[in-house]
Amino acid sequence: MSRAQPQKWVSLLILFLLHLLLTSHADVGSAAQYPPPYLPTACYGSDSSQFPSSNLFAAAGDGIWDNGASCGRQYLVRCISAARTGTCVPDKTIQIRIVDYAGSVNSAPSAPATTMVLSQTAFGAIANSTAISINIEFQQV
Template structure:
C-alpha cells in the first residue's frame, strides 16, 4: 500500500514539472543564391513554399542524414536585448550543409543557418546570430 501511495504522490508532483526535449544552440542567417545545395543539388522544388528552410551546421549534419529533417526553432536570446520575436516558433526544413553552402553564413559555427525569411520570422535580421531552442 505504501508503494501505491508513493507512486500516486510522485505522479501528482511530476505534473508540476515541465521536461523539455529541445536542444539549445545558435542560429545564423544566409542570403540567396541558395542553389545548388548539398542535399538536393539544383532542384528548386526542395524549398518549402513558405521559404522557411535552413542549412545544417556540423553539430546536426549527421553525414547528410539531416537532409529533409524538420526542426522547430525558437529564438531564446541574443547579444542585443529585444532581438527575439516573442513567442514565435517556426518549422524549418534542412536543405543544405552550412560549411559548403553557396552563400556564406552571417556567423561561423552556427548549429543551424536559417534562410533570410526564417531568421526574420524569429528575430531581428540586423543581428548576425541568435541563441535558439530547437527540436526535431
C-alpha cells in the same frame, strides 16, 4: 478521508510535474542567416522544388549534419536570446526544413560555426534581421 490520502495526491502531482520537466526533447544551439543564392545545395543539388513554399529552410551545421542524414529533416525553431535585448520575436516558433550543409553554402553566413544557418526569411521570422546570430531552441518534428 485519512490523512495519508492528500499526501499521496501531492506526491503523485510532484512526480507528474517532474516527468514533464525531464522529458523535454528540445535542444539549444545557435543560428545565423544566409542570403541567396541558395542553389545548388548539398542535399538536393539544383532542384528548386526542395524549398518549402514558405521559404522557411536552413542549412545544417556540423552538430546536426550527421553526414547528410539531416537532409529533409524538419525542426521547430524559436529564438531564445541574442547579444542585444529585444532581438527575438517573442513567442514565435517556426518550422524549418534542412536543405543544405552549412559548410558548403554558396553565400557566407552572418556568423560561423552555428547549429543552423537559416534562410533570410526564416531568420527574420523569429529575430531582428540585423542580428548577426541568435541562440535558439530547436526540436525535430
